[in-house]
Amino acid sequence: MSSRLSPTVLAIASAALLLTACGSGSSSDTATSSTGPTASSSPSASASPGVTGEVTVLAAASLTEPFTALAKAFEAVNPDARIKLSFGSSTTLAQQIAQGAPADLYASAGEKALDQLSPEAKAKPTSTIATNTLEIAVPAPNAGKVTGLKDLANESLQVVLCAETVPCGSAADSILKKAGVNAHVVSREVDVKATLAKVSLGEADAAIVYVSDVKTAGDKVTGVEIPADQNTVLKYPLVQLTTTPAAEAFAKFLAGPDGLKALQAAGFQAP
DSSP: OOSOOOHHHHHHHHHHHHHHHHHTTOSOOOOOBTTBOOTTOOOOTTSSTTOOEEEEEEEEGGGHHHHHHHHHHHHHHOTTEEEEEEEEOHHHHHHHHHTTOOOSEEEOSSSGGGGGSOHHHHTSOEEEEEEEOEEEEEESSOTTOOOSGGGGGOTTSOEEEEOTTSHHHHHHHHHHHHHTOOOOEEEEESSHHHHHHHHHTTSOSEEEEEHHHHHHTGGGEEEEEOOTTTOOOEEEEEEEOOOOHHHHHHHHHHHSHHHHHHHHHTTOBOO
16 A cells, blocks of 8 residues: 555545544454444444455456555554555456456445456455545635536536446436436546546546545535435445454454444444
8 A cells, every 4th residue: 555645535535544542442342234333333443353365356446545644554553464455446356356467355335346247256245434425526615616516517618527338427417318318528538536626637628437536635626516316325335355363353343333323434424
């Protein structure tokens, strides 16, 4: 992992480390079920003391900030463990895994990308660690005066979306179709981070991205809410592809209360 972390990542990491320290007093903590964390089970990064080895995680680009923070927190209490993170389009990562790319854990934005996995990988233990919705991102200040989806049809605006084949792109298309809006789209980007970058760099007037990405972008962009009746909810499944002790321990950490707290701090919602 990179040692240079953004203020957002550091804030999430600090929260995760604090939660871990608070939950490390008992060695009898157990993992949550695949349906999500509960108040009666409190796994922490130190629930499996002495974890060693490397864990390779392929994850959706929208998980960059919280997963980077959680990996830092996990390594802090398991210094002989190494979390190797790689982020990108959920669909592309699933295809890479199907083609033999090494991975211990795979986290996707939405469930559709799981179709790209091999039958063997699809049969691996899977839990939903969070959910997410979408939002319109505009530069700060909002020079294009975008107040809702209908404004994206304005031909004077430069609108960018994720590629049609990736979850954020297909979800955006679904939202626009539901709202009956023919957006003035000038480009489709490889993943949600590349899409948001067009707005934060002033190269686009608006984009449809995840709520979590707007939040972690800080004051670089402003979010314009999409009404619930036009929006969509995406589940974030975590697939445990291997059964090494380190992979199992980190999977439990991500799916536990510490993981959920960090994800919620980054703008995600509970499963």
